[in-house]
Amino acid sequence: MKHALATVLFAIAALPAAAASHSSTTFITEQDLNGDGRVLLDEFKLGRQVEFTRMDFNADGQLSEAEYLGEFEGRLMQRVGKMADPEKRKEELQRQMRQAKVRFGVLDADKNGSISLEEFQATGLRMFKLHDRNQDNGVDEVDIKLAEEERKAGKTGFVSP
DSSP, X not given: OHXXXXXXXXXXXXXXXXOOOXXXXXXXXXXXXXXXXXXXXXXXXXXXXXHHHHXXXXXXXXXXXXXXXXXXXXXXXXXXXXXXXXXXXXXXXXXXXXXXXXXXXXXXXXXSSEEEHHHHHHHHHHHHHHHOTXXXXXXXXXXXXXXXXXXXXXXXXXXXX
């Protein structure tokens, strides 16, 4: 049991920090810590907690705007750094950083200038519930199929298959 937990925690630590995706397929790929093709609610919460701890550079239990934006900017630079056109790279960086600042304001639900673990978990849980279409506390292939059926029926939502 201890070995299995250590393996999962090691795998989590090796993952890049990522927000919960709007695509259920990507969500599973990014959040499936044990590689079983399904993201259980407890597994998701654990991943979010580890992600929060990794972002909390000064370990005070709160994400400051600088910590939140700095972590995001690091990931963003890796992605936009691959863009060939320097002007488009600059525009994308500026646009994404403006959006990140707005996201910080939304995540800071109590408007105290920082994001607590509870606030961080709450936003992730809202996204988890959107992906968990059959409400079984897990996101898997069944939820992807339900999302595809909704899309085919013309029901477009915030999250996609």
